[in-house]
Amino acid sequence: MREGPDIARIASLVGDPARANMLTALMGGTALTASELALEAGVSLPTASSHLSKLMEGGLLTLASQGRHRYYGLAGPQVAGMIEAITGVAAAVGPQRVRPGPRDAAMRVARVCYDHLAGEQAVAMLDRLVARQVLLRDDKEIRLGPSAASHFAAIGIDVVSKARRPVCRACLDWSVRRSHLAGTLGAAILDKILLEKWARREKDSRAVIFSPMGKQAFEKVFLG
Amino acid sequence: MREGPDIARIASLVGDPARANMLTALMGGTALTASELALEAGVSLPTASSHLSKLMEGGLLTLASQGRHRYYGLAGPQVAGMIEAITGVAAAVGPQRVRPGPRDAAMRVARVCYDHLAGEQAVAMLDRLVARQVLLRDDKEIRLGPSAASHFAAIGIDVVSKARRPVCRACLDWSVRRSHLAGTLGAAILDKILLEKWARREKDSRAVIFSPMGKQAFEKVFLG
DNA sequence: TCAATGCTTCGATGAAGGACGAACTATGCG
DNA sequence: CGCATAGTTCGTCCTTCATCGAAGCATTGA
CATH class of the missing domain: 1.10.10.10 (Winged helix-like DNA-binding domain superfamily/Winged helix DNA-binding domain)
Incomplete structure (x- = not known):
């Protein structure tokens, strides 16, 4: 026992x-x-x-x-x-699922995960930020790189941790089997996305729908 | 819904x-x-x-x-x-730990882990066997050392594998966060301990209680 | 082929807990 | 105040499911 x-x-x-x-x-x-x-x-x-x-x-x-x-x-x-x-x-x-409807597809692309962005978009973003060494990741942990402060300040995001909550955290994605960015930084980025109206939230769902222009802007800023 | x-x-x-x-x-x-x-x-x-x-x-x-x-x-x-x-x-x-009663304390020291010994005693035993190179351990795997056969034969334990079950296996301890010895060898050692009456099993529990003399004997043989 | 062992299925039992309606408390609004 | 809305508590019904003993398969060894 x-x-x-x-x-x-x-x-x-x-x-x-x-x-x-x-x-x-x-x-x-x-x-x-x-x-x-x-x-x-x-x-x-x-x-x-x-x-x-x-x-x-x-x-x-x-x-x-x-x-x-x-x-x-x-x-x-x-x-x-x-x-x-x-x-x-x-x-x-649960493979006995009916064919994934449009909502499921949207969820796979981008969705809200409590207070930050998840889905393919979010995974791609984290990958890119790590590749550019804005963020540093070893093993399961993610830290700010030297250029992080200025990089995020340029788009109006303050990376200083105010609460005890970590700035960066990895969160495992269920759709893709890779990590995306959580923590206060992840939350701030989602705020930015919604504030700039790059995307809107689907009603009664966690799905996040990017507008064509919003997607371009997002990709320019975070995947560029 | x-x-x-x-x-x-x-x-x-x-x-x-x-x-x-x-x-x-x-x-x-x-x-x-x-x-x-x-x-x-x-x-x-x-x-x-x-x-x-x-x-x-x-x-x-x-x-x-x-x-x-x-x-x-x-x-x-x-x-x-x-x-x-x-x-x-x-x-x-749930940091609400129940106060550890005497049975819990005994469990921490030594208990049965389905057919072999676990707990502090068991962890100490494995450490010592590895230190003396009777057993070899790399990463998570444990193998018999060159002197293993003669060493265990001397105390009446045959290390030849009869079944498909491995002779040595590492088993993670919940009380201490380290491994102890499982496998047929682990089982044989527990048999020996009970057979020699170095210890008895607490009724309706996994706890194993060593007698003072039994403990001495066990330490002489396995921790010596 | 017979016995032993490992494991699953069956059937009966009992306890846990999820459901809702009715009654009760608390806040807000005139 | 009195009435309406938001929530909780209580009591009761009822389904679900965890449990075990006994019996049934399946594999292995003699």
């Missing part, structure tokens, strides 16, 4: 369809209220409330009360990474 | 304690038989068999039949990565 971190406890939290839907919905990065999550999960409000308590108790969610609204969000990037990893296995393992 | 990869299905597979233990055991990288996994999970053989079918059906395991042995292993690095991600969250989220 094994000991150690209670992995079954965490996994079983994700293992309920209603809770899994809630967590998936929260992968979009924005915090949601209990009613919204109930709707996402397709259960009644009391049921959702019960699930949310469990997720809170399990440490997977954070709660921000604002007046009579209670906003639930993912507890952190580590939790988001776990959901991505599970999603990846589920996607790889 | 969401669509997409069935993440709840995968997570719920990991969400059962017995299955979680099996998967954790398989994280070592070596494939194990159904009986071994039953022991690891602390369930009966039929129960284990049922769990294994489910894990197979879920695509998390691969199966290699060799005669009447059926070796189960993780389906791939992606699955391993997922387990690791879940373990990470579980470790970060």
Whole structure:
């Protein structure tokens, strides 16, 4: 009989369809209220409330009360990474899927991963940044290169770490099996992309759709 | 209501304690038989068999039949990565350690790991055998040294491999984070320890309790 | 061919927990 | 205040599924 971190406890939290839907919905990065999550999960409000308590108790969610609204969000990037990893296995393992619709294709190209960009675009970006030595990567770790500060400052992104959260982190992609950039820098880049309206978010989905011009701009700045 | 990869299905597979233990055991990288996994999970053989079918059906395991042995292993690095991600969250989220009781302390010192000895004693033993070059270890693999046959023959252990099972294998310890000796040799040594009554097994536990004299004898033979 | 071992299937049991309606608390708004 | 909206708690029903013993296959060795 094994000991150690209670992995079954965490996994079983994700293992309920209603809770899994809630967590998936929260992968979009924005915090949601209990009613919204109930709707996402397709259960009644009391049921959702019960699930949310469990997720809170399990440490997977954070709660921000604002007046009579209670906003639930993912507890952190580590939790988001776990959901991505599970999603990846589920996607790889379920070959009995109907042919990938247009939404799936879009998801493969670019999607939101909690607070940063994921998908082929994001993987290509990280590759390029490493090739140009703006970022340095050894093994699983990613660090800022000497030219990083000036490079990102030129496009209006400050790479100074304000919080305890790391600036750079690698996050494994489920569609491609390679890493993309997470951390505060990854989040800042996604902000920039949406702020500049290079891309818009598909409603009720994690997909990120680049406009033709936005794609060009993105490629010029990050893949150039 | 969401669509997409069935993440709840995968997570719920990991969400059962017995299955979680099996998967954790398989994280070592070596494939194990159904009986071994039953022991690891602390369930009966039929129960284990049922769990294994489910894990197979879920695509998390691969199966290699060799005669009447059926070796189960993780389906791939992606699955391993997922387990690791879940373990990470579980470790970060649950620092609530139960106070280590006397049984836990004993488990840390010495315990049975399905057919061989694990724990601090076992780790020390392997270290010493390698230091004396009775065993040779490179990377993760352990082989017999030139003096191994005579050395073990002197204490009544035959190192000739009868079965297909390897004589030496490294097994990662959860208490200490280092390896101990598994394989037929590991099993033979545990047999010897119990046969000579150097130690007895705690009932209903994996703990192995050395008598004062037994400990001396063990240290003389294996740590001398 | 017979016995032993490794493993799976079957059937019955029992406990865990997910579901919702109703009632309760809390915030906001006139 | 009184009413409406957002959430939680409670109680109960009910499905699911983990568990084990016994029996059934399959492989190996004698």
